[in-house]
Amino acid sequence: MADYHVLDLYFRGYPAAIAACAIPHERGVILVESGPGSTLPAxxxxxERLGYRLEDVTDVLLTHIHLDHAGAAGALARRGARIHVHPVGAPHMVNPERLLKSARRLxxxxxxxxxxxxxxxxxxxVVVPEDGKPFTLYGHTFVALDTPGHASHHYAYLWNGEVLFTGDVAGVRLPGARHVRLPTPPPEFHLETWRASVRKLLDASARQWVLTHFGPVDDPEWHGQRLLAVLDDLEALLEDLMPREPDVETLTQALLEWTWKIGQEDGLTREQHEQYELVNPTWMSALGVQRYWRKFRAQPEGS
Ligand SMILES: [Zn+2]
Incomplete structure (x- = not known):
């Protein structure tokens, strides 16, 4: 079958933090993710190493509109690319003011x-694929799978029935590590829908998953089951922690201890743990779980 290429965008100079994937075809190249604006030169x-210029990008498939995935899409659109994006994310790609304002707050x-x-x-x-309906670009077939939980505007893309580009809904797993971490940023992290989305990824029966953070996963069944287990574990932690209404610093500390404990069980070195932190900072995950808990789980006073 046709091949794809993982492009390392060397975010902040670090390898294996943010990936974009390139799928060559007879008229140019399709990208899955654009990466942020800051890594456009990378x-x-x-x-260029594959023999293409930015102008040769015909289509960009965005998994979601977070800046590390979609920031450079506008720059590629200026050079002629079509931008494929979830219906909830599409208006923000056209008018990014609100998206940028809330990112600046963070x-x-x-x-x-x-x-x-x-x-x-x-x-x-802007092109908005329909959930579950196959579409073809230059002989390559894709199916967009609506997969909320990390973000409400999240698609995973099944390519030619075999490879699943998972964005962030399959979590973060660095090359060579058997350790999966959950990015749970505000404002849309949602535990229950994330669980359903992981089951949807598993049901697609792809032989390989490709994560934006970072790269191919050749044991998708193990990875998916592990994701579900980590979601369960996080829920148990929150059920214990959140009724005490910790402030965000206390919550960040507790989440850090929890991720480091799982990391050690998975054989992670301190250096690998820090690399995960670079890609997926715990302070951000703390803000996301706090918002989720207040909105969906906290009992009103007196009930
Ligand atoms: Zn994201």
């Missing part, structure tokens, strides 16, 4: 340094 380098002074430019995508270049 994306150009990766494509990242503050580091926003531009981390993520670079985010250009809007012209509406006529």
């Amino acid at each position: 994306l150009a380098c990766g494509l 990242y503050q002074d580091e926003m531009d340094l981390l993520w670079g430019y985010f250009l809007p995508v012209p509406e006529e270049q």
